[in-house]
Amino acid sequence: MMADCTRREFFGWLGGLASTALYRPLPPSTTQDSLPGTGPSGKLWDPSRAGRPLPPVTARDNDAAIQAIEKQLKCTCGCNQDVYTCRTTDFNCTTSPAMHQRVLQLADRGKTAQAIIDQFVRENGVQILMAPPKRGFNLAGYFLPSALILAAAAVLVLALRRWARAAAATPAPPAPPATPASPAALDATAAELEQLRRELDRLPG
Amino acid sequence: MTVLGNLALWVAFLVGIWGALTGFMGGLLGRADLQQSARHAVFAMCAALLTAVFALEWALFHHDFNVEYVAAYTSRNLPIFYTWSALYAGQKGSLLFWASVLSVFGSLALTFTSRRHAPLLPYVAGVVCAVAAFFVTVMLFAANPFARLAFTPLDGNGLNPQLQNPGMVFHPPMLYLGYISMTIPYAFAMAALLSRRLDTDWLVAIRKWTLVSWLFLSIGLLLGMWWAYVELGWGGYWAWDPVENAALLPWLTMTAFLHSVMIQEKRGMLKKWNLALVIGSWLLSVMGTFITRSGVISSVHSFTQSPVGYYFLVFLILAAAASFTLYARRLPLLDAEARLESMVSREASFLFNNLLLVGIAFSVLWGTLFPILSELVQGTKVTVGPPFFNQVNIPLGLALLALTGIGPLIAWRRASLPNLKRQFAVPLTTGGFVGLILLVGGMRDGWALMAIALAGFVAATVGQEFARGARARHRQYGEPYALALARLVGRNRRRYGGYIVHTGILILFVAFAGMAFKTETQVTLRPGERATIRSPYGWTYRLTHLGISQYDALNRQVTAATLEVERDGKRLGVMTTEKRQHVDGLGRPTFQPSTEVGIRSDLREDLYIVLGGVVNGTEQAVFRFTINPLVWWVWYGGVVLVLGGLVVMWPGGGSPAVRRVQAGYAVRLVGKQ
Numbered sequence: 001m002m003a004d005c006t007r008r009e010f011f012g013w014l015g016g017l018a019s020t021a022l023y024r025p026l027p028p029s030t031t032q033d034s035l036p037g038t039g040p041s042g043k044l045w046d047p048s049r050a051g052r053p054l055p056p057v058t059a060r061d062n063d064a065a066i067q068a069i070e071k072q073l074k075c076t077c078g079c080n081q082d083v084y085t086c087r088t089t090d091f092n093c094t095t096s097p098a099m100h101q102r103v104l105q106l107a108d109r110g111k112t113a114q115a116i117i118d119q120f121v122r123e124n125g126v127q128i129l130m131a132p133p134k135r136g137f138n139l140a141g142y143f144l145p146s147a148l149i150l151a152a153a154a155v156l157v158l159a160l161r162r163w164a165r166a167a168a169a170t171p172a173p174p175a176p177p178a179t180p181a182s183p184a185a186l187d188a189t190a191a192e193l194e195q196l197r198r199e200l201d202r203l204p205g
Numbered sequence: 206m207t208v209l210g211n212l213a214l215w216v217a218f219l220v221g222i223w224g225a226l227t228g229f230m231g232g233l234l235g236r237a238d239l240q241q242s243a244r245h246a247v248f249a250m251c252a253a254l255l256t257a258v259f260a261l262e263w264a265l266f267h268h269d270f271n272v273e274y275v276a277a278y279t280s281r282n283l284p285i286f287y288t289w290s291a292l293y294a295g296q297k298g299s300l301l302f303w304a305s306v307l308s309v310f311g312s313l314a315l316t317f318t319s320r321r322h323a324p325l326l327p328y329v330a331g332v333v334c335a336v337a338a339f340f341v342t343v344m345l346f347a348a349n350p351f352a353r354l355a356f357t358p359l360d361g362n363g364l365n366p367q368l369q370n371p372g373m374v375f376h377p378p379m380l381y382l383g384y385i386s387m388t389i390p391y392a393f394a395m396a397a398l399l400s401r402r403l404d405t406d407w408l409v410a411i412r413k414w415t416l417v418s419w420l421f422l423s424i425g426l427l428l429g430m431w432w433a434y435v436e437l438g439w440g441g442y443w444a445w446d447p448v449e450n451a452a453l454l455p456w457l458t459m460t461a462f463l464h465s466v467m468i469q470e471k472r473g474m475l476k477k478w479n480l481a482l483v484i485g486s487w488l489l490s491v492m493g494t495f496i497t498r499s500g501v502i503s504s505v506h507s508f509t510q511s512p513v514g515y516y517f518l519v520f521l522i523l524a525a526a527a528s529f530t531l532y533a534r535r536l537p538l539l540d541a542e543a544r545l546e547s548m549v550s551r552e553a554s555f556l557f558n559n560l561l562l563v564g565i566a567f568s569v570l571w572g573t574l575f576p577i578l579s580e581l582v583q584g585t586k587v588t589v590g591p592p593f594f595n596q597v598n599i600p601l602g603l604a605l606l607a608l609t610g611i612g613p614l615i616a617w618r619r620a621s622l623p624n625l626k627r628q629f630a631v632p633l634t635t636g637g638f639v640g641l642i643l644l645v646g647g648m649r650d651g652w653a654l655m656a657i658a659l660a661g662f663v664a665a666t667v668g669q670e671f672a673r674g675a676r677a678r679h680r681q682y683g684e685p686y687a688l689a690l691a692r693l694v695g696r697n698r699r700r701y702g703g704y705i706v707h708t709g710i711l712i713l714f715v716a717f718a719g720m721a722f723k724t725e726t727q728v729t730l731r732p733g734e735r736a737t738i739r740s741p742y743g744w745t746y747r748l749t750h751l752g753i754s755q756y757d758a759l760n761r762q763v764t765a766a767t768l769e770v771e772r773d774g775k776r777l778g779v780m781t782t783e784k785r786q787h788v789d790g791l792g793r794p795t796f797q798p799s800t801e802v803g804i805r806s807d808l809r810e811d812l813y814i815v816l817g818g819v820v821n822g823t824e825q826a827v828f829r830f831t832i833n834p835l836v837w838w839v840w841y842g843g844v845v846l847v848l849g850g851l852v853v854m855w856p857g858g859g860s861p862a863v864r865r866v867q868a869g870y871a872v873r874l875v876g877k878q
Contacts, residue, residue, distance in 0.1 A: 042732065045755050047822030049786045050764040051798040054818040054827045056729040074588045080446065081439065082590065088727060088829050089439040091817045092797045130590035132575075137583050141575045145568035145597055152560055160548045160556075167546040 051091055060104055069103055069113050073120055074130050082130050207272055207351040210260030214345055217253035217304070220246050221338030228331025232324075232399060243330040244315055250337055251312045254305035258292065261301060261350050265291050271357040274298060274350045280363035281790030282760035287364050290374040293381065294364055296513060297350035302378070303494065304340035306385045307333060314389045314414070322410045328396030329389070336388055339520050347512040360789040363760065366799040369787075372432030376425055380452050383422030384490040387455060389414040391487035391528075394480055398531045403538050405470055408479070412466075413854065415483075419463060420850040422456045427843035438800040438815050440725060440831040442839060445594035450573045451493035454566050458486040461562035464555050464612075471617065472552065473542030478559070480539065484528045489566075491521055496573075547619040554612040561605045568597050599652050603659060606714050609707050610636075610663035613670055631669050636662030653718035660711040660718075667704045667711075674701070694852065702852030709846025712838050719810075719835025727817070731825045740810055740832045747771040748814070751779070753824045762786040764798075766816045766826050770805065780805055782816040782828070811836045 044050060060066060070084035077095035079086050083103070087096035099120075106116045120128045132138040224246025231239030261274070265288050270276040278291040278298070293299040311333030315326055344350060367373070390411040397407035429449065430442035443449060462482040468475045495517035545552050572589050579587045614628040639661030640654060648654050671690060674697075678689035694701040722741040730736060730750035738746050751767040764784040770777045783801035788794055803814040810832050817827035 042824040044753060044764065044819060044822055044824065046762070047819060049755060049762045049798065050753075050784045050816075050819045050822075051786075052818055053822065054820060056820050056825070057727045057827055062726050072592070074590065080590070081444070085439050088725070088817070089437070089800075089815070091800065091827075125585070127586040127588050130588055131593035131596070132579065132587035132589065137579065138587065141572070141579070141587075141589070141593070142597060145564060145571050146601070148567065149560065149564035149601070152564070153557065156556060156560060157548065160545055160553055163545045164547050167544050 052094070054091065061100070065113065066100075066103055066107060069107075069116055070100060072117055072130055073099065073103070074128055075099060076124065076128070206260045206263045206267075206269070207353060210257045210264075210351040211349070213253045213257035213260060214341055214349075214351070217250045217257065217308075218338060218341045218345055220250045220253060221334045221341055224250060224334030225331050225338060228327045228329075228334060229399070232327035232331065232396070240327040240330075243327050243334065247308065247311045247315055247330050247333055250334060251305070251308035254301070254308050254337070254341075257301055257351075258305050261298060262289065262292060264351075265289075268361070270359075270361050271353050272350075273352045273354050276354060276358050276361040278362070278364055280361040280760065280795065282788070283361075283364055284369075284759065286371075286374060287369050290368075290377075291364055293377050294368055295350075297344065297348040297352075299377070299381065300340050300344050300348055300513075301350050303381060303385055304337045304344070306382060307337045307340070307388055310386055310389055311337070311392075314392070318410055322393075322406065324400055324402060325393060325396035325407060325410065328399045329392040332392035332395050333388065336392075339516075343513060343516045347516055360791055360793075363787060363789055363795040366761075366785060366787045366796050367436050370432055370436045372428050372435065376428035376432050378425075379421050379428055380425030381494075383418050383420075383425050383452075384455065384494055386414060386418040386421060387459070387487050387490045390418065390483050394483040395528065395531070398480070398535050401535065401538060403476065403480075403535065405473070408466055408469060411483075415459065415463060415466070416850065416854045419456070419459045420847065420854065422452065422459065423843075423850060424847055426452055426456060427840070427847070430843075431840060434836070435802060435804060438802050440723070440813050440815075440829075440833060441720065442836070445569075445572070445591045447496055447573050450569050451489075451496040454570055455486045455489040455493060457562050457566040457569070458482055458489060461559045461566075462486065464562075465559050468552050468555055474545070474552065475556075476539040476541060477536060480532060482559075482563075484532060488521065488525050488528070489570075491517070491524065495521065549615060549620045549625070551612065551615050551617045551620075554608060554615050558605070558608045558612055561601060561608060565598060565601045565605065568601060569594070572597060602714070603652070603655055606656065606659045606663060606711065609710060610659070610666040613666055613704065613707075628669075632662045632665035635665035650718075650721045653721040656714050656718040660715045663707060663711040667708050670704055671701070698852050698855055702849050702855075705849030705852055706846050707849075709842045709844075709849055712842030712845055716835045716838035716842055719838070720833065722834045723831065725829060725831040727827065727829050729820060729825060729827050731823075736828070736830065738830050738832065741834050742809055744772050746812060746830075746832075747774075748828075748830065750824075750826060750828075753819065753826060760787055760789075762788060764816075764819075766828070768803070768814065768828075770812065777805065780812070780814055782814045784816055784818070806837045808837055810834045 047053065067084050070087075071082045073083045075081055075083050075086035075093065075096040076099070077086065077090075077093045079090055079093065079096075081089065083096045083099045086093050087100050090096070102120075103116055106119055111119065117129070126133065132141060134142055224243050227239040227246065228243035230236070231241075231243055263269075264272045264275050265279055266285075268275065268279070268281055274295060274297050275291075278294045279288055283291070291298065293302040311330070314333070315330060318326060318329075393407050393411045393414075397403050426449075429452065433444070434440075434442040459482075462479060465475050465482065466479055469479050495514070545556075547553065572594050575589045575593075576587055579585060610632055614625075614632065616624055620628075636658050640658030643654050643657055648657075671693070674693040675686050675689040678684055678693055679686055682689070684692065694705075724738070724741060726736075726738055728736040730748075732750055732752040735747055735749040738748070740746060747770075749769040749771075751769055753764060753766045755762070755764050757763070762785070764786075765781050766783070767779055767781050770780055780803040782803035784798045785801055786794055786798045787796050800815055800817075805812040811834075813831040813833055815829040815831075817829055819826050
């Protein structure tokens with residue numbers, strides 16, 4: 001049977017035999033895709049595309065008291081955000097998760113919120129706080145704008161009172177004649193204009 | 206093309222210096238030939254700078270990666286949309302953008318300004334040329350966008366993924382247009398000071414420019430907020446970042462100017478103040494560009510690292526010194542033509558409004574610069590973040606909101622007690638009623654409650670103004686109310702457009718108050734698992750993790766998590782949030798993976814979903830779910846604000862008869878003093 005087959009048929013038969021002999025089913029892990037709910041392992045095709053691997057969220061990650069502390073502490077990765085915002089926004093950052101763990105560690109030791117914050121200040125300096133503490137020169141930061149606005153408002157009130165008194169003491173000059181425009185130049189009758197003037201006078205501005 | 210670009214920059218530089226010299230000399234000596242030469246110099250500089258823009262865009266679109274700027278901000282697979290916007294993605298390109306748009310604005314100002322203001326125009330040309338020449342100088346000697354690399358990379362770095370967002374395509378140019386267009390009012394102010402023509406004429410010449418500038422800044426700020434919200438993934442839209450603050454500062458002072466200029470126009474008062482506001486706004490806009498591009502606030506040592514910082518600092522100091530020296534010398538010519546007559550008057554309320562707007566601007570500037578001051582005074586760096594700014598600025602903002610309502614209710618010159626009673630009765634009752642309802646409804650956040658109650662007061666003020674105006678027209682002309690309302694706005698666009706802007710502001714304040722009730726939680730879900738969260742409105746959301754898919758798209762590799770969303774048992778649909786790994790044309794990762802937020806908006810709240818990452822390379826994913834109340838109203842309020850601004854700007858307004866009568870009314874008021 002093989003003797004009367006063509007060369008093309010022979011090599012085709014040989015190739016088929018070789019591929020059958022060499023065939024090995026690929027391991028399931030490499031044939032799985034990440035379609036929703038499929039695959040025995042649920043592995044992603046390329047986990048590196050999904051960013052830094054994360055640990056599962058624990059109940060303490062959502063603890064309001066811990067979050068309140070972390071919102072007062074600045075992440076030192078250079079993002080200018082607080083620790084809570086950074087660790088729940090920039091998932092590439094490794095600094096804020098470490099700071100979060102430090103907060104949890106200190107809380108586990110029974111430290112109060114203020115004691116935890118004080119500990120961070122001792123370890124990192126006052127710039128670790130999202131807002132400067134209200135003491136010394138920092139008081140100027142908090143209160144100078146409001147104080148200046150109040151002072152300016154007081155000066156303004158005094159000036160206004162003086163101007164008002166001066167205006168009251170000065171007799172009003174006689175009213176100039178109305179705008180020199182002949183009724184013919186206007187596309188409204190004199191009666192309409194008078195009525196409009198009255199309406200305008202009644203409006204506040 | 207880089208040869209052409211460099212040549213164009215040198216031409217612009219030389220022509221700019223020539224234009225500045227001939228503009229000032231022509232104005233001071235009264236020589237028509239020099240004045241004409243300055244005018245031509247502005248047009249020539251405009252042509253040269255547009256040629257430079259063309260050369261840079263050519264290099265960007267032709268992927269000439271030997272040009273350092275092209276290699277730094279684009280890649281072969283960057284969409285065309287973003288390739289165009291790479292023009293202003295980096296410092297060097299944005300300097301070119303600044304200078305070229307300024308030269309276009311300068312040309313427009315010289316072409317379309319009425320001949321009535323001709324004596325001011327040589328100085329305007331001089332200022333425009335001087336400012337543009339400064340930017341070209343920075344490009345030529347410190348930040349040349351046409352600088353070449355010693356080698357040609359196969360592909361560029363690509364654009365930062367966070368900049369690959371439509372909001373970021375329009376946000377920076379809008380802000381820049383706002384900053385740049387402010388140069389024209391500043392140029393007219395300097396022209397008025399130099400030529401000693403300090404009547405209200407120069408104000409008429411800049412009226413449209415100040416509105417254009419304010420409008421662009423407003424749109425830029427709003428687009429920036431939108432971009433931050435949809436792209437950055439932290440669930441908010443304003444973080445009091447130094448760069449955000451830098452854009453807010455000139456907006457605040459320009460808003461103050463748009464109010465106080467009315468007093469100068471109607472009563473001939475506040476000349477000194479208005480000039481100071483125009484000069485200050487322009488200096489703040491230059492400072493905004495400086496802060497944005499130098500990074501001076503995040504590090505006090507960045508002056509030593511960036512030569513551009515030095516250039517801007519020197520320019521700011523010189524411009525401020527020159528402007529205020531000239532201003533001080535002209536003070537005797539700036540006496541008011543009238544005096545305020547009563548503390549209870551529209552003029553006085555505008556003064557307090559100006560005090561608050563400038564006070565808030567100072568407060569924001571103070572907070573932004575405080576880390577530098579603290580290091581200088583205490584030798585200690587401090588961080589000034591949102592807690593500081595909120596504490597200082599929320600009370601001031603609410604006081605401003607209250608004045609937004611009070612101002613329009615008080616008559617010009619002097620308000621009588623019966624007039625005040627009549628004007629305030631409905632708005633005060635409305636505000637009190639809104640506050641009471643919220644209190645009874647269980648709202649316990651003091652600031653939010655005050656903000657919404659004050660918004661109710663302002664809304665009633667605006668409603669009352671429209672209702673009275675429409676009723677007056679209805680009585681006068683027998684027009685139906687809808688027509689009367691339309692004509693009322695159409696014929697007095699400045700006043701009623703202003704009220705529409707006030708409406709936008711009050712909507713924004715209500716939306717800001719909504720963020721007091723933001724809730725968020727982090728969860729880990731396997732496919733098929735669900736999380737339940739409760740919204741501030743008492744709704745229960747149920748989010749089921751359907752799974753994660755990965756695929757390639759355009760210039761990125763996408764990991765997308767899909768969730769099914771139900772609210773109170775009713776299916777709302779499917780939402781997707783992504784991690785994106787951007788790659789260059791050769792498939793190499795360019796930046797760290799970025800997050801694409803899933804947002805579902807309605808009038809009451811936004812559901813905001815962020816894919817944090819995956820656990821152990823599986824489909825088990827970490828999500829952050831945030832519910833942001835009233836965010837939609839920020840964008841809606843912004844649209845109303847911009848529409849109001851457009852109404853104010855729209856040319857025309859009223860029949861000639863009505864305008865003449867109103868002019869007569871204003872003349873009569875001034876004449877009565």
